[in-house]
Structures are given as structure tokens and as C-alpha cells.
Amino acid sequence: MRVTIADVARRARVSKATVSRVLNNRGEVDAATAIRVREVIAATGYTPSAGAVGLATGRTRTIGILVPDLASPWTAAVLQGVADVLEEHGYGLLVSTTHRGPDALTRFARRVSGKSFDASLLVEPPDQPSYLAELHASGLPIAVVDDRREHPGFACVVADHRAGAGAAARHLLAAGRTRPLVLATGGTRCARERDAGFAEAFTAAGHRVTHRVLPAATRESGATTTADALAAGATFDSVFAHADLPALGALDALRAAGRRVPEDVAVVGFDDSDLATHADPPLTTVRRPARSVGEAAARMLLANLEGNPFPTDPVVVPTELVVRTSA
Structure with a gap:
């Protein structure tokens, strides 16, 4: 059975508050009493719980x-x-x-x-x-x-994020890709910075960006959104996803539609998760450590x-x- 602060107090013939003061070196206990309390602590192997320490110090750690x-x-x-x-x-x-x-x-x-x-x-x-x-x-x-x-x-x-997305855009432009589909997560400041960094490069080069907001940053969402864009007749030669999981979903949808990657459509993700290296083909992505x-x-x-x-x-x-x- 675990030794409690009440056990220590009873054996040392002091209050629980006195034991707490000794544990926390409060300096409000006479030397003889403090020695007796510490002897009981050593003899019983008492270890204060995190909760007890929190109550005594105001910290939960x-x-x-x-x-x-x-x-x-x-x-x-x-x-x-x-x-x-x-x-x-x-x-x-x-x-x-x-x-x-x-x-x-x-x-x-x-x-x-x-x-x-x-x-x-x-x-x-x-x-x-x-x-x-x-x-x-x-x-x-x-x-x-x-x-x-x-x-x-x-x-x-x-x-x-802005610099990373800009690097992705310039890479696609250098490869001759001019009709990108962006799979955006939306809702956060970092997502907006990725949008801005990517769009700036394509706008400066005189190209428009097709933009779809994902309902969730998942592989399934990336696959469904990409498949829906293909079914709607959207013409794109590249995909930039705000996260690796939707990018992997885009690879799934493109493969199912008979589109070759990267010959027909290039795909870039964001994060450089462990999954990126095991994708088919291995995923080009923006690493954020x-x-x-x-x-x-x-x-x-x-x-x-x-x-x-x-x-x-x-x-x-x-x-x-x-x-x-x-x-």
C-alpha cells in the first residue's frame, strides 16, 4: 500500500501541513521537528504525489x-x-x-x-x-x-509557410506547369500564408490558380476532392496540397483516373511526413521540421x-x- 502524507504526519506526530512545509523547505519548522519528519520519510519511502506537490507549490508540472x-x-x-x-x-x-x-x-x-x-x-x-x-x-x-x-x-x-509554398510554385513553374490545382486546408493563418506564397509566384508568371478547400486535411478528402475536380472537367497539370495526406489522396485519385504522375500531373505536398518517402511515386513536398x-x-x-x-x-x-x- 502506498504511504501517504497522513501516514508520515501520524508517525512523526505532526500535522500534514508541517510535513508539507518540510518537503518544500519552507523554513517554518524547528530543526528537531524537521529532522524527525525527514527520518520518517526516509524510513517509510514516502514519495509526494504530483497532486500534493501542486497543492503545496501552486504548480502541477x-x-x-x-x-x-x-x-x-x-x-x-x-x-x-x-x-x-x-x-x-x-x-x-x-x-x-x-x-x-x-x-x-x-x-x-x-x-x-x-x-x-x-x-x-x-x-x-x-x-x-x-x-x-x-x-x-x-x-x-x-x-x-x-x-x-x-x-x-x-x-x-x-x-x-509563405517561403515554402513559393518554392513549391517556382519548382512547378520551372517544370513547365502552368495550371495548378491547390488543395487548401483553410481556416488558419498558416493556410492563408501557403495560399499567398503559392499564388504570388503563379500570378507573377501570368497564370491563374484553381483553388479547392478541403473539408479535412485527410487522404480521403484529398482523393475525393481531386476526383471531383476531374469529374467536373477541371484542367490542371499539377496539384499543390497544403498537407502530405491530401497530396497522397490526390495520387490515389489520379492513379484511379489513369493519369500518370508526374508525366500528366505533378503533385507536391507540404510537411515532409514519413509517409512522403513511401508514396508511389515518392512525394515532392515542403519540409517543415x-x-x-x-x-x-x-x-x-x-x-x-x-x-x-x-x-x-x-x-x-x-x-x-x-x-x-x-x-
Whole structure:
């Protein structure tokens, strides 16, 4: 049976509050009593629970993270980067998703008000300024991944989406592709930056871009949207997807329609997930280093919890076009 703080207090003939003061070196206990309490702790092997430490120190040693969903390989890699840093420093991670809409945000807000974690990391948060303002007003330390919104107290770690999408566009243009179909995720600032970076290059070259917004950033959605565009008679010689999963879906739809990749239609994704190298053909894509982004965001939060101010400017992580055989 686990030894409790009440067991220690009873054996040391003191109150639980006194045991807590000794554990946290509060300096409010006389030396003889403190020695007796520590002897009992050593004899019983008592280890304070995270909850007990949280009550005594006001810290839970837990970070709350809010992500769009858990299906995205990129999100999973960000989470791994965050977890690596937190575990190294003895912190836990409490994950929530936004894919259920307002109800999910309400549940997350309850966790914030209940002080279930010491700080929060928001990954591609939804465009709800009032919700973000409430989080900021609560005094919760926050870092944001992949969102450039200007908001006081919000530290940002962002990939250079505009530059990455621009590199993808220039690659397609250099290959003679002039009629691109963009499979856009929509709804977030980073998605709009990818749209802008890609469209700028084609507009400057005098070409129009066909744009379809995906209902979800999934392989199935990419396949269905591409198949629908083909069935509607859309003429395109290339596909640029905002994420690798929809790009893989585009490959599926093109193959089913008898279109050769890249001879008939070139395909470019975004993220450079592990799936990209195993695609048929291997996927040309824009690499945004997810694990590095997660690590940087976690370090920013921990530094802030130690009393260091957040950086005032976004931390920008470079992207890189990785050319394979799909484009």
C-alpha cells in the first residue's frame, strides 16, 4: 500500500501541513521537528504525489496542449518534440483537440479555469480572438505554434509557410506547369500564408490558380476532392496540397483516373511526413521540421515558467522543398 502524507504526519506526530512545509523547505519548522519528519520519510519511502506537490507549490508540472486533431503526422511529430523536452524536465502533457468545435474549446476552457496545467501550447489554434483573449486574461502562459496573430503575451514558433509554398510554385513553374490545382486546408493563418506564397509566384508568371478547400486535411478528402475536380472537367497539370495526406489522396485519385504522375500531373505536398518517402511515386513536398518546432515551443514555455520573458518576435523555423519523383 502506498504511504501517504497522513501516514508520515501520524508517525512523526505532526500535522500534514508541517510535513508539507518540510518537503518544500519552507523554513517554518524547528530543526528537531524537521529532522524527525525527514527520518520518517526516509524510513517509510514516502514519495509526494504530483497532486500534493501542486497543492503545496501552486504548480502541477503539467503543460496543456491544444491541437486540431491527432490524425495528422505533422501534429504527431510536434507532440513528440514537445514531449521530449517536457519529459527531460519532469513535466507531463495534457492533450486536447479542437476537431469537435465549440464543445472541445469549452472543455479546454474548463481545464484552464480549473488550473489543470501550468502553461499551454496552442497548435494552429482556431480563429476565435475572443477565446484567445480569455486565455490571455486568465494569466496562463501561452505559446502558439504556426500562427502569426499579433496578440500581447503570445509567443510564437512558426514555420515559414509563405517561403515554402513559393518554392513549391517556382519548382512547378520551372517544370513547365502552368495550371495548378491547390488543395487548401483553410481556416488558419498558416493556410492563408501557403495560399499567398503559392499564388504570388503563379500570378507573377501570368497564370491563374484553381483553388479547392478541403473539408479535412485527410487522404480521403484529398482523393475525393481531386476526383471531383476531374469529374467536373477541371484542367490542371499539377496539384499543390497544403498537407502530405491530401497530396497522397490526390495520387490515389489520379492513379484511379489513369493519369500518370508526374508525366500528366505533378503533385507536391507540404510537411515532409514519413509517409512522403513511401508514396508511389515518392512525394515532392515542403519540409517543415515538426519536431524542432515542438521542441522550441516547449522550451519557450518552460523558460517563461522559470521567470524569463517570452520573445516579442515570432521564432521562425525555415522550410525546405524536398524534391522527389512526384513533381
